[in-house]
Amino acid sequence: MVTYQPLSELPIRQVSELWNHAFEGYIVNASMPLDRFIARIVNDGLCLERSLACYVDGVPAGIVVNSYREEDGMLIARNGGTAIAPEFRGQGIGKKMMEKNAELYIEQGVRRAYLEAISTNEPAISLYESVGYEIIDRLLIMTNEQAIDLQPTQETLSRYTRVRGMAAEAASVAFYRSGEVWQTDVTGIKDGECVIVLEGEEQVGYGLFKRVFDAKGRLTAITLLRCEAAPGHPDAVAVLKAAIQEIIQSGYTCKRSAFNIRASHKELVDVLKEYGFTSSMEQVLMVHEYSAT
Template identity: 35%
Template structure:
């Protein structure tokens, strides 16, 4: 078996490694060239530090890696590990994990992170073998939401760019990779205040429009209450974005986030459950 950096491979080989690597996976994530490149750029993944495994000329495994500074530490994210069906259980996963961890060592990574589907016990055991530990239970929640627009709590909001959140003291940097402002640069952010300008919470989100140019979906990367007890603020936050019924999707919201429980109580459904896992180096 030969392992190459993604930057050294053809796009066709990379796509084969990805799509065959996730064939029969818990969630369908087959990608065409445009979608794969959008993922690579949108998630800040590194072609020079991601890898593809080959059996002779056949691409049989892949790991996508990204790197960021979070809370003053260098963080690595495993943005997808896949092995072709015929090569599972034959040592490919171990080989590409060991190569990945060697890359992290060379890059002086302090914290390695990833997410894994809750039901994927085989992958969880593999990651635990290499020193990863489960640190959070994450939810993708989706469904139609009908905003509550009656009454007022004197909430004001400030529409800003997602990257501006990083300069605010209450912004939560230590979140799953796809929840960070870096993964929502094409989206929007809002900070919510009371009538004396005390911050109450914030949101990072993307609005998705349908062919009739009507709002079809809001995808939340983060929706945070600074006081976790003030759940009555949540509908007011959302009503500042839309007052019309809309589909909502959350990306990797912590199960302990009161917003997650609020959405479930409103009839939205959990579509996917994941665990966040971390490996502390040094």
């Protein structure tokens, strides 16, 4: 018999152990110690009350964790992780769990749900498609660990002003939209920063990123999360470059990455490739639309 229990009803250590066991042998190592798991709950805005543990005859068999947010008066969900314990795989438990999660979404009034899956994980993608999800884009994870020397041209310096701030400030940009890539929205970025690009007094672009420092305050990593030019800007590529040149901090030797960049944002992908970034992993972005009740 398959049964379910909200994760909020379990001790947090038990939830963490279930997560780690369910993800054993996964394509990428998703296991983590308890303190990191707790941090992930906070950073990803996971809602344990509306996430599920799955049991088969009383034995823990799977887990699905969800996040929720309001957008334009509509409740949106994100499946932040679904996995089945190794001894229960191949028995149809994943589909039953996804169908139960869909019931939970409908009960909560969710109108749209997102998830990401590694593009090579064909069984998972097929499972999600079988319960109504559709692929709407590919998400690229790109890296560059080389020293970069990208000094802005005099034209860039004279034409654009770049103002740095905290990530949340990007939401004030007139053309900022929450978008569909959950983890690269300002609401999901903890300790992030932004660069806003101005042409005169007009906001024409922005970038969202995070930096990591070691115990001695040395810069060790920069992650670009999002970069956009104003819709219809006649020189969008120049705007993107102005933002990225400010973000990647030329001259430092550190790990640089770009996380979940939409493949459909070709101008940005081409700029990153020009600057030496290469794709290290790819995910698919999937969505499920639910009718209003």
